[in-house]
Amino acid sequence: MGDVQTAEKVKLKVLHAGSLTEPMKELEKIFEERNPEVDVQLEAAGSAKTIRKVTELDREADVVASADYSLIPHMMYPKYANWTIRFASNQIVIAYLDDSKYSNEINQDNWYEILRRGDVKFGFSNPNDDPCGYRSQMVIQLAELYYNDSSIYDDLVASNSNLKFVEKDGNYILEMPESENINPNTEKLMIRSMEVELIYGIEEGEIDYYFIYRSVAKQHNHKFVELPDEIDLSNESFSDKYSKIKVILANGKEVSAKPIIYGITIPKNAPNKEYAEKFVKLVVSKEGREVFEKLGQPPVKAFADFPENLPESLKDI
Amino acid sequence: MKLSTIFALLSSILVLFVILPVFSTFTTQFSDLNGLVQTFQDYDVWRTILFTAYAAFLSTLFAVLFGTPLAYTLARTEFPGKNVVSGVVDLPVIIPHVVAGIALLSVFGSKGMIGSISPVKFVDALPGIVVAMLFVSAPFYINTAREGFQSINPRFEQVARTLGATQFKVFFTVTIPLTWRHIAAGALMSWARAISEFGAIVIIAYYPMVASTLIYDRFLNSGLQASRPISILLILFSLSVFITIRVLLWNGRKNESS
Numbered sequence: 001m002g003d004v005q006t007a008e009k010v011k012l013k014v015l016h017a018g019s020l021t022e023p024m025k026e027l028e029k030i031f032e033e034r035n036p037e038v039d040v041q042l043e044a045a046g047s048a049k050t051i052r053k054v055t056e057l058d059r060e061a062d063v064v065a066s067a068d069y070s071l072i073p074h075m076m077y078p079k080y081a082n083w084t085i086r087f088a089s090n091q092i093v094i095a096y097l098d099d100s101k102y103s104n105e106i107n108q109d110n111w112y113e114i115l116r117r118g119d120v121k122f123g124f125s126n127p128n129d130d131p132c133g134y135r136s137q138m139v140i141q142l143a144e145l146y147y148n149d150s151s152i153y154d155d156l157v158a159s160n161s162n163l164k165f166v167e168k169d170g171n172y173i174l175e176m177p178e179s180e181n182i183n184p185n186t187e188k189l190m191i192r193s194m195e196v197e198l199i200y201g202i203e204e205g206e207i208d209y210y211f212i213y214r215s216v217a218k219q220h221n222h223k224f225v226e227l228p229d230e231i232d233l234s235n236e237s238f239s240d241k242y243s244k245i246k247v248i249l250a251n252g253k254e255v256s257a258k259p260i261i262y263g264i265t266i267p268k269n270a271p272n273k274e275y276a277e278k279f280v281k282l283v284v285s286k287e288g289r290e291v292f293e294k295l296g297q298p299p300v301k302a303f304a305d306f307p308e309n310l311p312e313s314l315k316d317i
Numbered sequence: 318m319k320l321s322t323i324f325a326l327l328s329s330i331l332v333l334f335v336i337l338p339v340f341s342t343f344t345t346q347f348s349d350l351n352g353l354v355q356t357f358q359d360y361d362v363w364r365t366i367l368f369t370a371y372a373a374f375l376s377t378l379f380a381v382l383f384g385t386p387l388a389y390t391l392a393r394t395e396f397p398g399k400n401v402v403s404g405v406v407d408l409p410v411i412i413p414h415v416v417a418g419i420a421l422l423s424v425f426g427s428k429g430m431i432g433s434i435s436p437v438k439f440v441d442a443l444p445g446i447v448v449a450m451l452f453v454s455a456p457f458y459i460n461t462a463r464e465g466f467q468s469i470n471p472r473f474e475q476v477a478r479t480l481g482a483t484q485f486k487v488f489f490t491v492t493i494p495l496t497w498r499h500i501a502a503g504a505l506m507s508w509a510r511a512i513s514e515f516g517a518i519v520i521i522a523y524y525p526m527v528a529s530t531l532i533y534d535r536f537l538n539s540g541l542q543a544s545r546p547i548s549i550l551l552i553l554f555s556l557s558v559f560i561t562i563r564v565l566l567w568n569g570r571k572n573e574s575s
Contacts, residue, residue, distance in 0.1 A: 126523075128538045179534040180365050180526045186441035192523050193534065200419075200520075205428040206440050251539040 009039040012275050013060065017047040017067035019090065020262065022219050023295045024065070030291075031282055038275055051075045054267050061267050062276035065283075067131075069263025073305065076265065083309040084263040085317065087284050088297045091234030091260060092132070092139045093224035094122075095217035100208035103223070111225050112143055112152045115209060122156075123190035123198045123210040127163075127247060128179050131255075132195035134247040135233055136211035138257040141165050141172050141245050142231035160185040165245075174247045213260075218296030233260050234298070261300060266311070277313045284317050339552065346545055356546035362531070366554055369528040372443060373511035376450035380458040380507045385500065388459045389492070392466030406459050409452050417452055418520025421445075425521065445522040450511035458507035465499025466492070498566055505562050512555055 012031075016024050021044045028040040045053070047066040053059040055075055064081070066072055072084040094111055096103050106114045115122050125133035137157070144152045158164045161184045165172045176182075184191050190207045192198050198210045199220055214234075217224040229235040233242060242257040249255065264283055266276045282288050289299035302317045304310055310317075346353055356362055390396075391403060409417060425432040425439035425448055432439055439445035473495065477487045493500070515529035523530060528551045535544035 126534070129534065178361065179538070180361050180531045182524070184441075184524050186524055187438075190441060193519075193537065197523075200422070204422060204426045206426060249538065251543070 010037055010272055010275060012038050012040045012062050012272055012279060013043065014040060014063040014065070014279065015043045015045070015050045015053055015059075015061045016063075016065040017050060017262070018044045019067050019213055019215055020044070020065055020297075022215070023088075023291050023297060026291045026295070027279075027282055027288060030287065031279055035275065035278065038272075040279070047071055048075070054269075055080055060269055060271050062270040062272050063264065063279050064267055065262060065264040067260065067262055069261045070258075072263045072265050076267070080267050080269070081265045082268070083304055083306045084265050085280065085284060085310075085314070086261050086263050086300055086303045087288075088262040088292045088299045089234050089260055090262070090297050091214045091226070091232040092135050092211055093214045093217055093226055093232065094209050095202065095212045095220075095222040095224040096209045097202060097222060099205070100202070103208075106209075106225055108225060108228060111209075111227070112140075112147065112149070112156065116155050120209065121188055121190060121207045123192065123201050123207045125195040125198060126179055126182070126191055126193050127174075127176055128250045129193045130195055132211070132213060133191075134174075134176075134249070134255055135257070135260070137163065137165075137174055137247060138242070138245045139211065139227065139231050139233065141174070142242065142257070143227075145241075145244075146228060146230045157189070160188045161191075170244060172245050174245075176248060176250045178250045213296075214298075215296035233257060235259060236261065236300075262297070273311070277311050280314060281317070342545060342548060342552075346549055349542065349546075352542065353546045353549065356550055362547055362550065365526055365531050366528045366551055368525060369512055369551075370554070370558070372446045372527065373450055373454075373508045375443075375447045376454060376511045377458070377504050377508040379447070379451050380455045381500065381504055384455055384459040384503075385462055388462035389466050389488075391459075392463045393471065406456055408456075409454075410456050414453055414514065414516030415520060418449060418517035421449055421452060421517060422521050439521065441522050441524050443522075443525065446518055446525070446527060449517040449521050450514050453514050453517055454507040454510035457510050458503040461503030461506060462496070462500050465496035465503070468499070469495045501562070501566055505559065509555055509559060512551075 014024065014028075021042075024042050024044075028042055031040055032038060043050075043053075047068055048071060051064060051066060051071055052075070054061050054064060064072070064076075067090070069084055069086045072081060094106075094115075096106065101120050102114045102117070114120060124136035127134035127137055140156055141153050144150050153165055161182050162177050163174060163182065165174045182191065190198065190201050190210075192201065195212055195216065198207070198212065199216075201207045202210055202222065212222075212224075214224065214226070226232070230238050230241060236259045239259055242259065245257040247255050264280055266273065266280060270276045284302040292299045304314075304317070307315065387406070391399065391406075412420075422429065422440070424430050425435075425445060427433060427440065437444050439448060469492065473491055474487050477491045478484070482490070513529060514527075515533060518527055519530050519533075526534070528547070532544050532547050532551065535547060
């Protein structure tokens with residue numbers, strides 16, 4: 001009996017960025033409780049890959065959510081979508097555990113002094129492979145400007161690897177070497193390809209601190225130092241400040257620092273528009289916002305770039 | 318149809334199955350000879366490959382040092398629990414290599430049973446790479462050497478013993494010379510297996526970077542076109558070492574029999 005029902009259910013395909021996995025799972029539960037005739041099918045991948053599933057692989061999707069809202073207009077307009085709602089943010093934090101060295105001392109004002117100490121080890125992911133990795137470099141470089149201490153990046157990263165920011169007309173550019181050439185001093189730095197690989201590094205006690213998204217730290221019950229808005233890539237009103245920092249990846253791609261803001265849209269070819277709208281509505285509702293808050297992805301005021309293109313049912317957000 | 322014809326047919330399917338992907342890797346590269354030449358001249362790529370070969374060499378040394386007595390014991394003596402020990406030897410072949418990496422980390426990591434008391438650092442260091450390589454490649458050596466020991470008649474050893482030679486002397490002057498080809502072949506297999514390891518190594522040591530990590534990393538951030546020439550370089554390098562040693566062994570055999 002149950003099987004028959006499952007077979008007849010409407011399948012709502014939600015393609016989303018990997019870092020949205022936990023909140024999306026909760027929203028799926030809430031949504032299915034309320035709409036028992038719907039089976040929400042979540043599919044996680046990197047943001048760019050998620051969008052390419054629709055634009056290049058011609059996959060039918062009802063909802064697309066990206067960790068970088070700007071990818072939706074950039075990659076999907078005008079053929080596959082024509083609006084984006086920004087709904088949540090994230091930020092880079094320095095996560096740690098109780099038995100990390102000096103964990104009782106570290107705070108927003110002294111974290112770079114603590115990381116400088118000879119017996120402290122910390123980690124970040126490979127900027128060539130992972131956005132969290134290049135964002136971590138941006139944060140550390142922004143710290144130099146914010147704390148007015150021009151040797152933070154040098155002491156923490158440059159003197160322990162081949163990574164180095166060069167100033168040019170008030171902008172700071174990090175030209176990434178090829179990965180085999182990063183040459184980290186592994187007595188001080190732990191680098192892994194992807195940010196989630198650092199989790200075992202901290203849990204096995206290899207490192208004391210690591211640069212990570214707030215949501216990941218929270219979902220793994222790691223403690224974390226929240227950094228000032230001016231440097232942690234969370235706040236849109238500091239976009240201009242952030243944009244002074246640039247990383248050129250080894251594959252030639254250039255990325256400028258910008259706030260980490262999630263965006264969501266319904267592709268034009270969505271098979272179940274009505275439920276898709278309901279789902280997006282749940283994401284931006286008070287209830288949805290609470291889910292994101294709880295899981296460490298602070299919601300931002302829902303904001304649509306082209307409100308006139310929104311479906312009727314979403315116009316009142 | 319004759320049995321031999323059927324066998325030849327079936328065999329060639331498997332041979333083709335192995336050869337095709339390698340062949341296609343090479344032929345696809347022909348359209349980008351420039352990329353291949355550039356990679357051949359890339360000092361850092363060579364450094365990574367030679368470093369990997371060196372780590373694999375160390376791993377093989379350990380495999381021979383500790384694996385030879387084990388292989389000999391398994392070949393020559395009966396003892397309770399021998400089947401269990403044989404099973405343990407094959408264990409690394411059975412478990413996924415990522416799992417092996419995690420298991421090794423829990424022993425050799427900073428808080429691990431050995432890592433916490435060892436003056437040598439394993440995580441993100443050469444010793445970590447060597448233990449990961451040793452774990453996955455030791456069975457290849459032990460099993461080949463064991464076959465070698467099993468293939469010689471124990472009577473040779475008994476005769477030497479009755480002539481008054483000590484056990485040590487018999488082992489080094491009778492047993493080893495009779496099995497050295499198996500030992501060399503096993504060591505070579507073990508070395509090659511160590512060079513090609515990725516899953517276990519990347520968990521315990523992303524840096525210093527080994528060749529397979531480099532290839533995967535290049536694939537991840539620059540795509541197939543950028544990682545292919547490095548793969549070819551690694552294949553050519555490993556293959557030339559492999560063939561050189563094989564030819565030396567084969568020639569040795571020919572000279573002996575003539």
